[in-house]
Amino acid sequence: MTENISVGTHSAGTGAVGSGSVGIVAPKIAHFNAPLTLKSGAVLPQFDLVYETYGTLNADKSNAVLICHALSGTHHVAGKHSEDDKYPGWWDNLVGPNKPLDTNHFFVIGVNNLGGCHGSTGAASINPATDRPWGSQFPVLTVEDWVKSQALLADYLGIQQLAAVIGGSLGGMQALQWTIAYPDRVRHALVIASAPNLTAQNMAFNEVARQAIITDPEFYGGDYYAHGVVPRRGLRIARMLGHITYLSDDAMGAKFGRVLKDGVKYSFDAEFEMESYLRYQGDKFAGEFDANTYLRMTRALDYYDPALAFEGDLSAALKHVKAKFLVVSFTSDWRFSPARSREIVKALLDNQCTVSYAEVTAAHGHDAFLMTGAQYHAILRSYLSNIEIGNNDAK
């Protein structure tokens, strides 16, 4: 608790990363010694969460915004770790001085979820009981577990109530779960390109992805660390499949069409541009992501279903929600379709919650939530700028 959590100094004087950037940032680690009991009943004896913050926490700690990441995201939301970094954080277009989530006003927290592979405790971490990587023994996590651990991080940072929780896709599920689990600890939830649970079709994609990983001969039941290998082939195919579902048919058509790199070769090489793209994305991902994390992230997606305990009645599940909501979907998103967002909106309306819902016309499919569409960003900017800080404006 002794560290200075202000990173306000990072936002100035780093012209190389461009104006509107939070500049050069450094991740921090919060260590938690108390055992964490998970939804499955498994207990993590201790754990680390790696996180970054941008902006300055105000005196009454009322300006904190938590960003929840999706399947492959990290704590590194904005800025760069060094001047030489090729790319900034994964949601840098949203977060920074004068950006829609303005770090001149908000104290923004990015965190790598438990079970992640970017510094938070996960399957590749050392199990203190065995002094070896957890591997297959690392528990299966749920959205509820993540939110619980994020609340512990908020405690650690001395933040009783978040001004907002923001997330897209799986991150949107976490934002929703925050309002269910901690109704008094979150004033606004921005649930973007998300769903109150996955459809069978959506879960089916996850199952194919997991089967690709699990049947990779170098998976070794999840204990591949001991063998000095990683199930690259499986992870690569899992990611290729994912990328197909994140884009719309139109977006893929516009991006690649049927364009050949160098004519027809009558081979099975990457002859079409689309194939090159998928292979590149798959290879890149397989080289930097942990397969056990991918399995657990997809499983958390599958399991999340807050209405389940209420006989499928989402309105009943949201009965005690107090946060105000912005729900956003994208017209061409078929993996998390607008109809699924409308289910969340309906349940909120049934409970007379404060909610606005935007159905943004976008061609990019699910990926649109990470892009900078003019209407989309105007919505986020307007909503976020209306959030009162310095007092409690919860319902």
Added chain:
Amino acid sequence: MMPNNVNITNIITEFRQDFAIIANWVKFGSKILDLGCGDGELLQYLRKSLEVKGYGVEKDDANWLACLKNGSNVIQMDLEDGLLGFEDQSFDTVILSQTLQAMHHTEDIVQEMLRVGKEVIVTFPNFGYWRNRMQITGGRMPVSKILPYQWYDTPNVHLCTINDFDQFCKDHNISVLERRVITDAKVINFMPNLLGNLAMYRLKAA
């Protein structure tokens, strides 16, 4: 922001002429759904004057954003698809202000409003207004402040007269609780179908 002690009647002149009448038909602190809410001006007015819990429905991106900016709850959807997602009798009042004439599925939206709202307010330009009749008599489609479009660019597809709408209510078993007809902010009681420019109805399912 309006101070609380300002007399509402002094303010309404700044708003559209029908707002004051709508406000008279809406209960203090009630739950309101404003369909085709535009930039949210009516919602904002009702929120400030009557502390309603209001939601708007708006399809257009720019209008939707304007609503959000003025602090209204706004749901982006197309009214032509009905009011899917709104429970039966879940609002005290559902309002359709000067939008009926632009709806393709006129019967459907009125039925949907009566399903969702305990009461319904519908306002529309009266096509039977004498100035409209004059223009028709002169051989041209009416163009006026309340009907500002040319025949080729109008969004209005189902214009009607007050007599037409009265018949519609009868045919569809809809109770007319109250009807006001106004022209330039003046209430018209004499020959409303001829002298009234804007028709306003308070309805409920019979």
